[in-house]
Amino acid sequence: MTTIGFIGSGNIGGTVARLAVAAGYDVVVSNSRGPETLRDLVAELGPRARAGSAADAAAAGDIVVVSVPFRAYQAVPAEPLAGKVVIDTNNYYPQRDGQFAELDDASATSSELLQRHLSGSRVVKAFNNIFFKHLGSLARPSGAADRTALPIVGDDAAAKQAVTGFLDAIGYDAVDVGALADAWRFQPDTPAYGTPYGSFSDPIGTPADAATIRAAAAKAER
Numbered sequence: 001m002t003t004i005g006f007i008g009s010g011n012i013g014g015t016v017a018r019l020a021v022a023a024g025y026d027v028v029v030s031n032s033r034g035p036e037t038l039r040d041l042v043a044e045l046g047p048r049a050r051a052g053s054a055a056d057a058a059a060a061g062d063i064v065v066v067s068v069p070f071r072a073y074q075a076v077p078a079e080p081l082a083g084k085v086v087i088d089t090n091n092y093y094p095q096r097d098g099q100f101a102e103l104d105d106a107s108a109t110s111s112e113l114l115q116r117h118l119s120g121s122r123v124v125k126a127f128n129n130i131f132f133k134h135l136g137s138l139a140r141p142s143g144a145a146d147r148t149a150l151p152i153v154g155d156d157a158a159a160k161q162a163v164t165g166f167l168d169a170i171g172y173d174a175v176d177v178g179a180l181a182d183a184w185r186f187q188p189d190t191p192a193y194g195t196p197y198g199s200f201s202d203p204i205g206t207p208a209d210a211a212t213i214r215a216a217a218a219k220a221e222r
């Protein structure tokens with residue numbers, strides 16, 4: 001059985017953990033305050049879930065989801081993630097995260113910075129462009145007519161394949177938008193960010209298929 005580790009188990013990490021458990025995965029959740037603060041989430045997730053430190057979640061996961069405020073990315077433990085597929089859900093919001101020069105001058109994407117920090121891992125960006133409530137409500141079985149798609153990028157084809165399989169299992173199609181350097185195509189303030197899935201004021205959201213997401217990502221301008 002595949003285990004999904006979570007470094008950061010808030011709105012997005014917690015939502016992906018719920019979808020993963022519903023799809024039959026085991027999960028190990030972690031946050032910055034310690035496993036005891038995740039008791040309620042673990043109780044809700046049930047017997048497939050346990051809480052640990054970030055290093056525990058990194059070590060236990062076959063795939064590890066990093067879902068923290070971007071400013072904390074260098075606190076993610078690199079050593080236990082070596083050789084693993086890491087899903088990066090993070091977005092750079094300077095007003096929340098502080099200024100990062102390489103992101104401000106667009107010489108790197110936030111995913112490239114995470115990949116540099118996790119140099120032994122294979123980072124794939126996913127889940128960053130969808131409001132967590134929509135992520136929770138728009139999951140559909142494979143082949144459903146109203147299935148929603150999520151964009152992904154990564155520098156390693158096998159890692160993207162693994163993430164595509166995980167997305168499929170938890171209810172989503174994947175649209176491959178390219179390499180980590182292309183992550184800007186669905187970062188904040190681009191057409192593929194948030195709006196294809198409906199208004200934030202509507203917690204249910206609107207399904208958006210692969211063609212819609214591919215077209216939105218292609219429209220992004222720098």
Ligand SMILES: NC(=O)c1ccc[n+]([C@@H]2O[C@H](COP(=O)([O-])OP(=O)(O)OC[C@H]3O[C@@H](n4cnc5c(N)ncnc54)[C@H](OP(=O)(O)O)[C@@H]3O)[C@@H](O)[C@H]2O)c1
Pocket residue numbers: 007008009010011012013014030031032033034054067068069070072075076089090091092127128129130131132133
């Ligand atoms: N909210 C959304 O709809 C949404 C959608 C797409 C992408 N995102 C992006 O995804 C990321 C997570 O967003 P979120 O809304 O899920 O945030 P959140 O609800 O604030 O959760 C953040 C999680 O990260 C943990 N964390 C913070 N610093 C950490 C560290 N050094 N080590 C381990 N865990 C740490 C927090 O733990 P503590 O609570 O213990 O500090 C918490 O579990 C952000 O980059 C965000 O921009 C968010």
